[in-house]
Amino acid sequence: MKTWIRNSIAAALVATTALGASVAIARGGPCGGDGPGPMGMQRMEPAQMAERIAQRAQTRLARLELALALKPEQQAAWTQFKGAMLVKAKDVGERMAAHRQAGWPTTAVERLQRMEEMSRFHQAELADTRRAVETLYPSLSDAQKKVFDADFQMGPRGGKGERGMGPGRGGPMRDGAGAGMRQGL
DSSP: OOOOHHHHHHHHHHHHHHHHHHHHHHHHHHHGGGSHHHHHHHSOOOOHHHHHHHHHHHHHHHHHHHHHTTOOHHHHHHHHHHHHHHHHHHHHHHHHHHHHOOOOOOHHHHHHHHHHHHHHHHHHHHHHHHHHHHHHHHGGHHHHHHHHHHHHHOOOOOGOGSSSSSSSTSSSOOOTTHHHHHHHH
């Protein structure tokens, strides 16, 4: 391989890596420490984490409300829906803070019990969310329903994208990698 080709490829690789790192730092991603990435939430105090979850819910609801362009006759249903979602966000934030303060279970039986408890909580949370959506959904026009269907998501980005399942995010662990991060949750 000619030297100039090899040098060009190396220079392009270095430039791409530098650009990617600078974008991640500018976004406040995992490279930025306290940003919105998974490591930023782990470093927060429980009260801060609960507040951040509530703020994120308010922001998402505000965006959804703008996207729906609600009519005055739809406001009552929206207000009821929004109230239910904000209560849910507050409860989730408080539950996560308490869960984090409780520490990581040490035995397999304790971990399984904790998972069962979380599963029951998630089932109840989903049922509450479904009921809240069922009160709003019939009042929406067909165009608004399409917007709602596309924009309403549960959890971080609806479980899609960079915060999906994987090491350190509740997903499968390979060769023990990330075990320390998992215990910090």
